Structure formats: structure tokens, C-alpha cells
Amino acid sequence: MEPLPDIDPSETQEWLDALESVLTHEGTERAHYLLERLIEKARRSGAYLPYSATTAYINTIPPGKEDPSPGNPALEHRIRSYVRWNSMAMVLRANKHSNVGGHIATFASAATLYDVGYNHFWHAASENHGGDLLFAQGHSSPGLYAYAFLLGELTEEQLDNFRQEVEGKGLSSYPHPWLMPDFWKFPTVSMGLGPLMAIYQARFMKYLDSRGLVNTQGRKVWAFMGDGEMDEPESKGAISLASRENLDNLIFVVNCNLQRLDGPVRGNGKIIQELEADFRGVGWNVIKVIWGSYWDPLLAKDTKGLLQQRMMECVDGEYQTFKSRDGAYVRKHFFGKYPELLAMVANMSDDDIWRLNRGGHDPHKVYAAYAAAARHTGQPTVILAKTIKGYGMGEAGEAQNITHQQKKMGTTSLKAFRDRFGLPIPDDKIDEVPYLKFDEKSAEFIYMHERRQALGGFLHRRRRKADALQVPPLSAFETLLKASGEGRESSTTMAFVRILNILVKDKGIGKRVVPIVADESRTFGMEGMFRQLGIWSSTGQLYTPQDADQLMYYKEDKNGQILQEGINEAGAMSSWMAAATAYSTHGVQMIPFYIFYSMFGFQRVGDLAWAAGDMRCRGFLLGGTAGRTTLNGEGLQHEDGHSHLAASTIPNCVSYDPTFAYELAVIIRDGMRRMYEVQEDVYYYITVMNENYSHPEMPANAEQGILKGMYLFRESSAGSSSGLRVQLLGSGTILREVIAAAELLEKEYDVAADIWSTTSFNELRREALDITRWNMLHPNETPRPTYVGTCLKDREGPVVAATDYMKIFADQIREFVPRRYKVLGTDGFGRSDTRERLRRFFEVDRYYVTVAALEALAEDGKIPAEKVAQAIKKFGIDPEKPNPVTV
Numbered sequence: 001m002e003p004l005p006d007i008d009p010s011e012t013q014e015w016l017d018a019l020e021s022v023l024t025h026e027g028t029e030r031a032h033y034l035l036e037r038l039i040e041k042a043r044r045s046g047a048y049l050p051y052s053a054t055t056a057y058i059n060t061i062p063p064g065k066e067d068p069s070p071g072n073p074a075l076e077h078r079i080r081s082y083v084r085w086n087s088m089a090m091v092l093r094a095n096k097h098s099n100v101g102g103h104i105a106t107f108a109s110a111a112t113l114y115d116v117g118y119n120h121f122w123h124a125a126s127e128n129h130g131g132d133l134l135f136a137q138g139h140s141s142p143g144l145y146a147y148a149f150l151l152g153e154l155t156e157e158q159l160d161n162f163r164q165e166v167e168g169k170g171l172s173s174y175p176h177p178w179l180m181p182d183f184w185k186f187p188t189v190s191m192g193l194g195p196l197m198a199i200y201q202a203r204f205m206k207y208l209d210s211r212g213l214v215n216t217q218g219r220k221v222w223a224f225m226g227d228g229e230m231d232e233p234e235s236k237g238a239i240s241l242a243s244r245e246n247l248d249n250l251i252f253v254v255n256c257n258l259q260r261l262d263g264p265v266r267g268n269g270k271i272i273q274e275l276e277a278d279f280r281g282v283g284w285n286v287i288k289v290i291w292g293s294y295w296d297p298l299l300a301k302d303t304k305g306l307l308q309q310r311m312m313e314c315v316d317g318e319y320q321t322f323k324s325r326d327g328a329y330v331r332k333h334f335f336g337k338y339p340e341l342l343a344m345v346a347n348m349s350d351d352d353i354w355r356l357n358r359g360g361h362d363p364h365k366v367y368a369a370y371a372a373a374a375r376h377t378g379q380p381t382v383i384l385a386k387t388i389k390g391y392g393m394g395e396a397g398e399a400q401n402i403t404h405q406q407k408k409m410g411t412t413s414l415k416a417f418r419d420r421f422g423l424p425i426p427d428d429k430i431d432e433v434p435y436l437k438f439d440e441k442s443a444e445f446i447y448m449h450e451r452r453q454a455l456g457g458f459l460h461r462r463r464r465k466a467d468a469l470q471v472p473p474l475s476a477f478e479t480l481l482k483a484s485g486e487g488r489e490s491s492t493t494m495a496f497v498r499i500l501n502i503l504v505k506d507k508g509i510g511k512r513v514v515p516i517v518a519d520e521s522r523t524f525g526m527e528g529m530f531r532q533l534g535i536w537s538s539t540g541q542l543y544t545p546q547d548a549d550q551l552m553y554y555k556e557d558k559n560g561q562i563l564q565e566g567i568n569e570a571g572a573m574s575s576w577m578a579a580a581t582a583y584s585t586h587g588v589q590m591i592p593f594y595i596f597y598s599m600f601g602f603q604r605v606g607d608l609a610w611a612a613g614d615m616r617c618r619g620f621l622l623g624g625t626a627g628r629t630t631l632n633g634e635g636l637q638h639e640d641g642h643s644h645l646a647a648s649t650i651p652n653c654v655s656y657d658p659t660f661a662y663e664l665a666v667i668i669r670d671g672m673r674r675m676y677e678v679q680e681d682v683y684y685y686i687t688v689m690n691e692n693y694s695h696p697e698m699p700a701n702a703e704q705g706i707l708k709g710m711y712l713f714r715e716s717s718a719g720s721s722s723g724l725r726v727q728l729l730g731s732g733t734i735l736r737e738v739i740a741a742a743e744l745l746e747k748e749y750d751v752a753a754d755i756w757s758t759t760s761f762n763e764l765r766r767e768a769l770d771i772t773r774w775n776m777l778h779p780n781e782t783p784r785p786t787y788v789g790t791c792l793k794d795r796e797g798p799v800v801a802a803t804d805y806m807k808i809f810a811d812q813i814r815e816f817v818p819r820r821y822k823v824l825g826t827d828g829f830g831r832s833d834t835r836e837r838l839r840r841f842f843e844v845d846r847y848y849v850t851v852a853a854l855e856a857l858a859e860d861g862k863i864p865a866e867k868v869a870q871a872i873k874k875f876g877i878d879p880e881k882p883n884p885v886t887v
């Protein structure tokens, strides 16, 4: 907004004097009250007063209101200086030896922000405290390692293996619980995921608390992020949820070093003001930490507000340039704009001017902000801390555009760094960039330990296991294992809801189940659970629901169990991740089931799904109405033919495409056994459909096959007089087309067809790759058979597979199928029509399966090609029909 012109300065002054007097004699609260009344009065009188979401470009907390830090500033400075040096040394040394990259400039800007937290705020989990949760900026990891090293938690050898992890002694580039499962809790380096996950983590803590599962009172989530990172839609996408839910257990710290990777974040504007408006606008408590203490006397002298005006005028691009130059430059270009300001600093040397520090580098200002944030109630807090990227790097990168990726520093820069922070490194050692360590008897070492002891110990400890849960036996799902009976048709989604109902009623684990939906309960027939379990709401239900007179009314409740996330897949996924890691973060295993439209799953929030693997999530994802042709009448953007491929890219995601209720029961029960009894760090992706059909009884001894990925569903009893036989594989609803094709083949072509329900092509491939890898590395040993090979080896005839997914899905086991293998699948864009027509269009229906089987027999020389042509004709298939991929 452009500043308004002052048409009567003396009148302005009178008003300002009046305000000044209220501030002095009656305090800020009274002044605030009067101002609000004036604005209200003006608005009621019809005046248009545009809302201004920003405050002056100065610290939110005035000097007189700052909590003084109880720490020892001199010791803290020395500790911080060592941390700075070591974090830089680790990157430089790793690059000298192995050229593996790393970042210096980010942590250099954030060192004080972390240091104050470690020394004074962040509780480790201990007997007295559940522990605060830290989401660090991913690429500031060297600084966090350096801190751990000084505490004696990491060794010099580990530091020297920064980013060299393959041999198992290294430190991971960024926070990766998969790679450092005892140290890191939250993967954050994919920009935007940290802020988003932190919000949902804070909310899930409230959920756990209000449901009486874990007392999370007094615990905080501290989330660090970059100012550039705030451009990610994920970073800000959920901030209104945080304020709506009054998440006062959440503190964002935005490290506003004004730069991102390529250059300035807002060269032509001011990122701090912009973020202030964003956060204030949605109801956060905003604390700006812009200026360090050296500015306080100057601001105190600024009675006319000229300094403040100059501060506001300067854009971030200028602020960055100032800090890449020197004091003389700042005098000339910042203060020099107005003679009064030049006069204000006339008695200061250029060095004094250079020393005018930024808020994020001043431990006193940072302490005051953290203290205010930690005690703030009713709202989440964001701290906007202004810093300098590459602080301390001097000519090697301080406030320079190239600094983000700078991983080399020459002797001169190293010496300057050493001198600036008073580090004890002799000239002849400087090029080795040796690590610095405090003697165990030193005041610094003792102080660091004392501070951590007072806060419960070392912060970076990740719990790998919690108490195992007793998972119900398969017999608990008996009704799903029996045949549904003719005429009693249902979908696998309905089977899932029945399983969920059995689980929530289980005395042992029922309360641990967390059903999660993104506004799709009715789509999946789960609305019955609203009333039964309640939708969790921190405020309960303040209204009479429209359907209050009905049995299944829309019930919101403080003790509700369901998380209804609104139309927000990324948020629902983040909630699921918080629940799926509760075993680690809270020591209580939760069993989350997040059910979504499969098309709006992996491809929508794929990066979170990847992070979930890294984070060792344990839980169930259910892709509903899955498959390219099962969701009749929807269309291109709804019909998923590839989510299983996306799932297969995540190493610890176990995925299944079941057809029958008993398969689903077996898979979910075993998933719970693996995740909550044995505590394997895997998670499940299971597709379920909305197509109704009757479900057979579980065949004897099918359990292991269901879990391994395929089992013989039906052996052909047709004693085909021709001696012809084929093996048919299918998954999901297309298995039913395969079953129908088997009947056609038997009845009309005298071909016996054995049917394999292939619950997981993904698992089959994984097992087979593992086996063949072993075989390659053990050439002198008897080769081990793959499971696919074992199933098909002694059967007869070519193999044909059909699924509701792209051909590559079933194709992935080709190498391990011992004979001719033909694959059908649904490549191409989906579209709306009936299931029947879609399956014909995508060439996966019973007729196409039959044609593919006949063609395979013809290629094997078992039948003449003419027979295939006749079938094509008989089924009314147009051989010149365009390939569905192209239309």
C-alpha cells in the first residue's frame, strides 16, 4: 500500500502526542484499546479503512519488554563459534576428500537461532517431559552435527564421513530417519514439507492429548524454515488450520537471510513484511526479530521516525548488498540518504556501523523472542528472524549470491573466519581445517552439558520401537473369510469398512485406530462411522447438526476418533504421517488408515509419500475406487491406472491390489502383525474398489500366497481333450474378467485355464529381484528359485496377465515368468463410460484376455493363427481400432 500524504502535519503531531502520552502513562494495552475504538468508530461511520496487516519494520518486542537471557553470553558465544567452525570444517573437509557437496552458508545464518534453542528451550524426552519436536532446515544439518559433536554425541570420524554414508559410518546430507534412525526424526529437506508436517504434528499432539492417549501438554513443535522455502505452497498452505485450531504448541522460526539458492528472495520487496502480513492475516502471533541490540540506541534517538522510515524504504536487495560490502558503504548508502541520519552516526566509526547487527544474530533478541513465543497461548507463533546468509564467511560468501553452494574457502577467508570468532587455530594448521573440541574439564563443555541436562539431555534421540500391540488373529475377521453368498454383492471398499469396524471394536487396539479421510467418507460408505466414532474436533460440536434426528448424524466431538481433513490430501497425508510415526515421537503405536481416491494419492502427494518412507511410517494407505476402469462415469482425472507403479518406487511401501474380501482381511491383518507386533518399518498401500460382486470363501492354504503376491485361485477342472492349457493371472477387479475368460476358454475353445489371483505384482518383483541378485553373486551355489518361478514352473501353457493398471505393472515380472508371457493393461487417459465399455476400450475385458491366451497358444505352435482371427471376429473386436493410448 502506498503511504498516504500528510496534509496537516501539526494536526498529525497532536494526535501522535496524545498517543504518546497514553503509551507513557497508561501503557500499550490502553493505547491499543483506544486505537481499536477509533478504527471501529471510523468504520461504523462509513469510512473505508483498508486493513493493514503489517507493522513497522522494527522488532515486535521493544527493548524494555525483552526477557533477559539467563545464560552466560561469553560462554555461549565461544560454544557457538566452535559450532560454526566445525560445521564449516565438515563441509570443506568432505569436499577436499570426496567432492561430495554440502552447505555452509545456511547454518552460518542460523547458528544463533539454533544455539539459543539448544541452550534454553528445547526439551529432550525425559521422565519429566515428553520432549519438544524440532523440524530443522534440512541443509543446516552440518551445524546440528557440529553441536552434537561438541557434546560428544558424534565422533570426528563420523564428521569426516559427512555425506559419505555407503560404508555405514557417515552422516547423512540432510535429516533422514531412514539413514540415521537414532538421530533424525523428521525429513525436511524437500522444501515445504517441514512446515506442513509440523502443523499437522502439532495438531495430532492435541488429538492424542484430548483422546487421552498421550499427555502432550507443555510440549512444543519448533519448525525451522528458510525464507525462500516460504514460496512453496506447502509451506503456507496449512497456516490457517494452525490458527483455526489454536495450535499454541507450534512455533515457526523463519530464517530470513533474504536469500535463496539463486539470489535474493524478494530483492524488490521485504520478505519479512510479506510474511508478517500472511501470518497475521490468518491469525498467528507474529514476532519480528529484525534488528540486533546495537541498533537500540539509534532507534531510541529516532524521535522523528526517520530511521524507521529509512529502514522501511530499503528493499531486501539493498539490505543484502549492504552486508556484502563494509561499514563505509552502509554509511554512504543507508544512512547517507538523509543528512539527519548521517549526523546520527557521525560519531561512529565504519567498524561500529558494520557491527550494527541483525536480530537473528543477536542471542538476546532471539532469546526474548523464543521466551515470548514459548509462553504465548491461544495462537501459533511465527518468529521472523532477519539474518545474513553466509554470516562469517566474509569474502568467501557473506551475503553473496553465490553463497548457497559455496563449499570451498581459501586460506585468507579461513583466517578471517578464525579471527572474527577468536578461534584457537595456528596459521600452519589452518589449511587442514581441523575440528575444534572443548576439553572435558573446560567451562564450555561443562556448560553445554549442564544446559542439556536441565532440558532433559541430548535432543537428537529417536525412539525406534514402542510397546508392541496385540493384533487380533485372522479368525477375528471370520465373516470376511467366508463366501458372501450369491446375491450378496459388495465391494472391497465395503469389506474394508467392515474390517475397520471390527478393529475399532477390538478392546486391545480399537482406540489406536485413526481413520483419516479428506472429505470422502460418503464416497467410501464410511458415514456410519461419524456417529459411532465421532469426528475429532478440538471444540466439540457447537451446533445442532442438520441430520441430528438421524441414527448416523454428523457428530463432531472432542473425543472423536476420525480425522476429517476437509478437501486437503496433503494435510490428510501429513496427519497420517504424524499418526504413523507416533510410535517414535510419542512412544505409542497408532494405527492410521487414510483412505482417498487413488488418483489423488501418490501422484498428488507423492513427495510426502516418499518422506513417509524415509520417516519410517507404519500405517495403511487405501487407494479407493482404484483402477482405470472401475470408477465408471467419472473420467480422465479420476481414473487411476498407475498408483501402484508410484507405490512400487518407495522401498518400504508394501502394496496390494486385492480382489476379494478375504484377501483384504489377510493383508490387513498381516500388515498389522508386521508393523505393530514385529515393528517393521514398512507401510501399506492397498487399492480397494467400489464395484459390487459376490466374494468366495478363502481357498485352503491361500494365506501365504496372498501375502507373497499370487496364489492358485482355481485350477481348471476341464479335462480339456485338446491338451491345451494356459495360466491366467489377474488382480483387482480385472481378476473377475480373467475368471470369466477362463470360462470362455474352457467352454468355447477347449482350453484349460488355471487362474492365479495376483494380489501384488510389486511384491512378486521385489522378491524375485532379491533372489536373482543373490544368485548372481553366488555363482557356485545352486540357484535359488523365485516365488513366481516356483508357482509357474511345473504348470503348463503360456501365461497371460491382465490388470486395471498400465501394462508395465504386470510386465514387471516378465523376467521371472518361465514361459511365454502376455500382458494386458490400461495404458492411456481414462474417460467416463460404463465399466463394461471402458474395459473393452482399454482391451482388458474377458474377450481380450481370451484373445491374448489364444494368441499365446498360436505363437507356441499349439493352435493355428486362424483360430485367433476367428475369435477376434466372433467377439466383434475391430482389429483396426486405434490404440487406446493414442486417443
Ligand SMILES: Cc1ncc(C[n+]2csc(CCOP(=O)(O)OP(=O)(O)O)c2C)c(N)n1
Pocket: 105, 106, 109, 137, 139, 189, 190, 191, 192, 225, 226, 227, 228, 229, 230, 255, 257, 259, 260, 261, 265, 389, 404
Ligand atoms: C522442493 C525443493 N525444491 C528445491 C530444493 C533445492 N534447494 C535446497 S535449498 C534451496 C534454497 C533454500 O533457500 P531458503 O529456503 O531461503 O533457505 P536458506 O538456505 O536461505 O536458509 C533450494 C532451492 C529443495 N531442497 N526442495
Ligand SMILES: [Mg+2]
Pocket: 226, 227, 228, 229, 255, 256, 257, 258, 259, 260, 265
Ligand atoms: Mg534464505
